[in-house]
Amino acid sequence: MKNKSSSVLRLDIATMKYPFFSVTGGEEKRQYQDEKRDVSLVISAPTDCGAPSVMDRDVLTYCQTRLRQLYGPKDLEVFDEFPAIEFSFRKFCATTGRQPGGTSMAYLERALIRLNKSLITTKNICVNKNELAQEPTPFIDFFEITKGEDRKRGRGNDVIIKVRPSRWVHKALIRDYLLVDPDFYNIKSPMARRLFEVGRAFVGDRPGNFVFDLDGLSLLLGLKSPRNKMLSMIKQHIPQLARLDLRLDLKRDGVVYSRIQSEPEELPPVPPELEEDYLNPMNPQEEAEQLLKELTLAKTSCNDQENIGYDEELARTVFGEP
The missing domain is CATH 1.10.10 (Arc Repressor Mutant, subunit A)
Incomplete structure (x- = not known):
C-alpha cells in the first residue's frame, strides 16, 4: 500500500x-x-x-x-x-x-x-x-x-x-x-491547475468557504477574458478539482471554494449474536440493575466472598439501589 x-x-x-x-x-x-x-x-x-x-x-x-x-x-x-x-x-x-x-x-x-x-x-x-x-x-x-x-x-x-x-x-x-x-x-490542463492552486492556497486546510468575485479571481489566475468566457472556462474544469478534494461553486456574484471533507469510515456490521443488544439497548437504570443482579448471583453462588472480590457497599454506591 x-x-x-x-x-x-x-x-x-x-x-x-x-x-x-x-x-x-x-x-x-x-x-x-x-x-x-x-x-x-x-x-x-x-x-x-x-x-x-x-x-x-x-x-x-x-x-x-x-x-x-x-x-x-x-x-x-x-x-x-x-x-x-x-x-x-x-x-x-x-x-x-x-x-x-x-x-x-x-x-x-x-x-x-x-x-x-x-x-x-x-x-x-x-x-x-x-x-x-x-x-x-x-x-x-x-x-x-x-x-x-x-x-x-x-x-x-x-x-x-x-x-x-x-x-x-x-x-x-x-x-x-x-x-x-x-x-x-x-491534472494536465493549465487552467484547471491554476484554479486549483488559487483555491487551495486561500482555503488552506481549514473547513469553510472562501469567496472570490470574478474580477478578483481573474487577476489571480493571470487571465484577461470576457466575463462569459471566464465563467465557461471555470465551469469546464470544476470536475478535475474534485479529484484533489476541492469544491468550486459558481454563484451569481462570484466563485465559492471549499474543501471536500472525506467521508467517515463505515463501522463494521454488528455480529448477529449482539444484534438484539444494539437494536434494543437498555436504559442506564436497567443496565445498573442488571449488573447488580449479576454481582449478587456471583456472591451467593460462591462459598468464599473474599475470593471474588465482591463489595456490596461499593456496588450499591456505583449502581444505586436496585
Whole structure:
C-alpha cells in the first residue's frame, strides 16, 4: 500500500496565490498589481524563451518536495549557499506522470531555461509576515544536465539533472507551504491547475468557504477574458478539482471554494449474536440493575466472598439501589 504521507507534494503558498506561472505561457512580461493592498508582481523573460507556464511549475514543485524530504526547515535556514537537488530524468517522469522520451526531455530542458532566465520582482508579497526579496531574482540559480557517457556514477544511460532553486524560492518554501496530493501532477490542463492552486492556497486546510468575485479571481489566475468566457472556462474544469478534494461553486456574484471533507469510515456490521443488544439497548437504570443482579448471583453462588472480590457497599454506591 502506498505511503501517502511520504509521497505528498510541497507547494509554497506565495506562488500558488499569485500568478507567477502563466496559464497560456510564452509572454516576455507579466504583471500583477493589487493597488488596494499595494501588492505587485512582475515576471520578465527574454524573447527567445518566454515566461514559465503553469506546467513548468512541475520542475519547481519536484525540487521543493525533494528539498523538504532531504532537509528540515532549520537546516534550510542556516545554509550559506542553498544546496542543489540532483535527480534522474526517469524518476522525474515517473513521478510527474510523463513518458521518459524525447518529448519529455525537450519539455524539461525548455522549462529549466525559462525558470533560470525569467526574473521575479515582487512588492509586499509576504509569507508569515516576512516579506520576500524585492530584487529581481530567477526561480532557479542554475541547472546542469548530464547525459550518457559523460556521467561516471554507474546509473546506466539515464540522464541526471542538477538544479539549485534560488534563495527567493527557498524562503517561500521554508516560511509557508501546503501539502498536496500527488494527483496534482495528473491534472494536465493549465487552467484547471491554476484554479486549483488559487483555491487551495486561500482555503488552506481549514473547513469553510472562501469567496472570490470574478474580477478578483481573474487577476489571480493571470487571465484577461470576457466575463462569459471566464465563467465557461471555470465551469469546464470544476470536475478535475474534485479529484484533489476541492469544491468550486459558481454563484451569481462570484466563485465559492471549499474543501471536500472525506467521508467517515463505515463501522463494521454488528455480529448477529449482539444484534438484539444494539437494536434494543437498555436504559442506564436497567443496565445498573442488571449488573447488580449479576454481582449478587456471583456472591451467593460462591462459598468464599473474599475470593471474588465482591463489595456490596461499593456496588450499591456505583449502581444505586436496585
